[in-house]
Each structure stands twice: as structure tokens, then as C-alpha cells.
Amino acid sequence: MYDLIVIGSGPAGLMGAIAAARGGLRVLVLERMPKVGLKLLATGGGRCNLCNTLPAHAFMEAFGRHGRFMQPALRAMGSEPLRAFFRDRGVETCEEEDKVFPTTGNAASILDVLLKECRKFHVEIRTNSEVTALPKEGGVKTAEGIVPSKAVLLATGGKGYSALGGSSSGYGLALRAGHKIIDPIPADVPLLIQERWVKELTGIALPGVNLRVGLKGFPKAGTNGDLLFTHQGISGPVVLNSSGAIAEKLQTQESVPLVINLAPKLGAWQRDGGNKSIANALRPWLPSALAKTLCELCGIDPELPASKAGGKTEELLTRQITAAHITATGTEGFNKAIVTRGGIDLKGVNPDTLESKLQPGLYLAGEALNLDGPCGGFNLQWAFASGHLAGSSIVEALRET
Template identity: 45%
Template structure:
């Protein structure tokens, strides 16, 4: 009979570090992965650059996760960004923060992270079995007994579910963990795709695909959701928008989109300039060169392709001088420059979603240990839990922190 102290299901960031921590605590550990290789999603993280974490303090870090952020306190106190950086340094992965905020492996190659974690698993004699899809968690009298895969049964009083969410099904995401947890009485909140490009009803974005805009602010143009906004770089696509600001914004948009079908938003492409500041900019440019056109006035702020599209929306000729343009048209242009209207009407779902919004209910998990409040010996970590954050190393840090805490088996 195959008996272990701990069985970890899933070999993402959370699962591998949970297995490593448990093995360091002198536990006999089995790591099960349904794919043929470990860490497929970790390898693809951040376009392969692997933004491991960031330098925010724990309080500010938790605030970025919204109302569920406080749940993370114990995990972060045990294993925050400083401890994570030290951990990787100890297993041979040097890190740096080139912008003073986001932390990457030196070389910006996720393969170095994956190799180091695999080497540590081997060094600690963690038994790793791939191509092992777990189909059932065995329990008796609300106590974990082991797991059943398609080909075998493994026994253990402790099982850690680290199966991730539904994002990137091509990398193995099928929501296995939700079904396994449900079979033991756990509830899963509604699940939404997050961190992916958005499509818009407006098609003029197709004419701006050559340009990337920095410091774009997006916000929902609905009274009920007026506080939902994001700031960052934006890239235009054939059918809409993408880029870091869109990835962050998408996690706020998808639940609303599922209810309403489409969501009106406004974008500020002028690096946060308001209407008064835009008007002053036109006046200052006109003083510098009285014969300058609207397009020439705006080239220091926006690319030509975007200028032409926004002028078209305002029914303004970009080759005209600003002070020679009809007053109502000038006012409309300034309003559009400060708050460009767009209508989000879709996305590609979990196919391109980097993370999942929603997951195993936090009410049923003890944040001090990551153990189930319903079944003794059942633990959760990473994306399978109802916690998700923005771009910038937040979600990977949470995976590592929660996995480390779960692997500590502090109950």
C-alpha cells in the first residue's frame, strides 16, 4: 500500500512549494500532476518572464485584492515577498526588481524558476508522479484517507488541493479542484475568467493597432460601479483592447458583463489630463505656433492614429487649427480626449484568461493553516481559492505564500 504523510494535487507554483515545505518538515510527500510535465502554467507566467512577486508591504499588498485580501494575512506574515526572494536565492535563483517594484528572476526566464523548484523537489526526495489525474479524494468520518487517480490509490491523512483555476485550459486547467472539493461538501463561488483582452462594440481600435499608450486610465461608466478603474499601458487590437491595464480591468468587468451583456467604459488616453488641462494645452501650443493644426497640437500627447480616430468621434478635422474650429466641436473634442467612450461587449473566456475570479469559499478555509473547516486533513492553496489580484506579481506571491503555509501543516 502506498502511504504518505502528505499528498499534493497539482504542480503549479502553489503545489510545488507546498510539497517542498512539507518535505522540509520531514514529511513523506507525494506530488501528483495530471499532465506529463510539472509547472506548465508557471513556465508560461508573464509571457515566460515570471514576475514572481513585488516589493509592496503586506498591508498594501492585501489591499490590492479587495474585500478578500485580509484572508491572506497569516500566509503573508509567514512567507511574504522578502521570504520568497530569500527562498529562491537559497535554491539558486537570483532575483532583481529593475523597476523597483516587480521582482523577476535575473535573466527573466521562467525556466530557471521551474528547474530550481524541480531540483529542490528531487533533493528533498519528494515522490513526483505525472500523468496522474486525481478523480476522487477518499475520506471517512470527515477525515482524509487518501486519493484515487485513474490508475492507482494513494493513502495519506493529509491532502493539499493546488489544482489552480480554469484559465488556460491548454495548460491543463479543467477545474478539477472545484469538483474534488464539492464532493467533500465545499462550496465554490461563481467563477469568471480574468486577466485577458476585451472586445469592444466600437471597431475604430483596429486603426490604432500599431500604437501602445502609457498611463491609460479605464473606468466603468455606470453609477453603481463608478469606483471600478485601472491604470496602466494599453494596446489596441483588431476587435478591442489589451495590455496590462486591460488585464487588471478585466477582472472587474467580467462579472458585470455576465449580468448586463455589455459595459460602457471611459478611457483617458492623455495621461490623466482633465478637460481644463487639455484646453490649456491647446492654448499653449497655439501660442507657440499660431499656425499649428489640432493634430500637431496633440502629437506630444497621442500617436497620430489615435488623434485621427478621436477627432473623427468629435466630428473635428485634425488638419484644422484649434481656434478656427467651431466652438461646440472644440468642446466635444476636449470631452472625448478626457473621457473616450468605449463599450466592452465580450472576451474569449477562459481560453485566454490568465487567472480565475472566484473559487473555493473562504468561509470554509482556516486562514491560519489553509485547512478545510469541514474535513480534517484537507488543505487548499493558490488559485483554486476565492482570491485573485491584479497584474504585477500579486497572484504568484499568493500562490507561493498559501502553498508554503499549507505545506507547513500547522493544524
């Protein structure tokens, strides 16, 4: 009989398995995919942005109104102890602004540490093994039958990127155990944009733009970051970080208006441009293909010398650059969603132990819960911290019995 069965071999599941096995428990990890930690390997473009240096209060704030739920987990394993965990096992980390990466530049080195630690503490791992039910009497059900255990940790992740293990399987398990599921929607996901001119700029990247949602209830100041034009719309950090809230709005309305300042540092292009064409005069701030498109949208010849652009022309084009109005009509969906908004309702889970309030002996951790952060090491930090807290809580709970 196992003490603990962990469902899912992502960062939450593996960290939970390690905490429990280090505490002396006999642990089995079940993974439905043929390989372990597939999503972890893809994080940060393969470099794994495992956490960030923000203080706990700012970290929790970035998750919105549910953020405080994470406090006990972050207290148990915040970013410093997390970095120390990997450093003590041979993988140093470094900072890029406030983001933290392994100095190996390779997510595989993070997974290697987790798997070595699992081996050291005799954690058994089975791939191609999907949990299909959580019997009331404990343990889990797979295609091979019921595997008994004293406790179960559900760490099944979100719905995004099905090729990397994303699915709703965990939501179904939690639902049947009596948990409420908040409708999952894609977050940290590229947006589909209605305007054709946007889609004609595929591949153009712009640093430091400002993106604002033109609806009541959204921050008037918008958010800043890099933007990428895609063949269906827009992506890049500034878009991904706002996309969850936009996707939520798109649940109840057909489109969401966006206002983008494409060049917040735009200078006196007309005055300083002299005989240069308008497109060239704008070169310090905008790639020429984008400048030309914006001119065309305003009915302005991009080859006209800047000195000949009269006050009205200058005003019109400047407004088009600094407040371009576009329309989001959807997202690229779960297959491009870095994280899932929604999931297992936090009300059914004790934040101090991560044990289910509805099924004793069932613990829940990671992205499967209704918590989603922006890009930048937020979601992995939560996965690691919550896995660690759940694993440690299980050790405590079983010690008491």
C-alpha cells in the same frame, strides 16, 4: 504509504511539497499535464513577476474584501522570505518599480529551483496523472486506482489558459468533498468592446491612460495604467486590473459603459499647434492613427490646421480624447484569463492552516481558492505563500498524530 499527496505542480503545489518534504514527510506530486509548472513558466511574459514589494496590508487590500484571509500565509512567507528562498538557492531577484523578477529574466530559473529542492528532499513527481476523486477515507483516486496518503493538498489552480493546465477539475474535487464553489469567472482578461473604431486601432499602445467604469459602485477616480488596442477590444494592465469587476457585472447585464481618458497629460494642443494639422498638433500625446480616428468620430478634418480649430471644435475633440465613451460587451474568456475570479469558498477553509473545515486531512492552496489579485506579482506571491503555509501545517498536524 505517502504522508502527503499534492494535486498540481504549480507554484502552490511545489512550494507545499517542499515545505512538507523538508519537514521529513514522504511526498508525491500528481500533475495532470505532461509537464510540470507550465503556467509558472509563462508568467510575466516568461520573466516571472514572482511577487512585489507592497506592505502586507496594501497587498491584501488589492485582493478586495477577502484579502485578509491571506494574512497567516503572508506572515509565514511574505515577499522578503520568498526572495530569500530563491536567493539562498542561487537565484537573485531584482525590483522594477514595485514588481519583483528573477535577475535571470527567466521563469525557468524559478521552476528549476523548485524542482531541485523537490529532488533534494525526495519528492516524487508524476505527470500525466489526473486526480479524479478524493475518497473519504483519505488519499486520491487516479486512472490507476486509489493512492493512499495521510494528507492531501489540493493546489489545482484556476480555469484560465487550458493549454497551461487551467481547468475546473479542482473545483469538482472540492465540491464533492463538500466545499462550496463561487462561480468562476475570467479575470485579468482582455475586454471585448462594441465600438468598431476601437477594433480598427489594433496594436496601438498608450501609456498611462485613465479607465473608469461608468456605473454606480465603481471608483469615480478610475484606475491608471497602460492600454493596448486589440482586434476585439482593449487590453493592457489598466484593463486587466479592472476586468474582474467588469466581468462580474457582465454576468447580470449585457454591457458595461467605460470612460477612458486617452491622454491625461493633454496640453494646449490648439493654442500651441499653430499651422500644424490637428493630427500633428496632437502628436506629443496621441499616435496619429488614433488622433485621426478621434477627429473622424467628432466629424472634424484631422488635416485642418490647429490654429483654425475654433472653440467648439477644440472643446469637442478635447472631450473625445479625455472622456472617450466605449462599451464592454464581454471578455476574451478563460483562455485569455491570467487569473480566475471565484473558486473554492474561503468559508470552508481555516486561514491559519489552510485545512478544509469539511474534510479533515484535506488542505487547499493557491488560485483554486476564491482569491484573485491584479497583475503585478500578487497571484504568484499568494500561490507560494499559501503552498508554504499548507505544507508546514501538514508537517505540524502529522507530527501531532
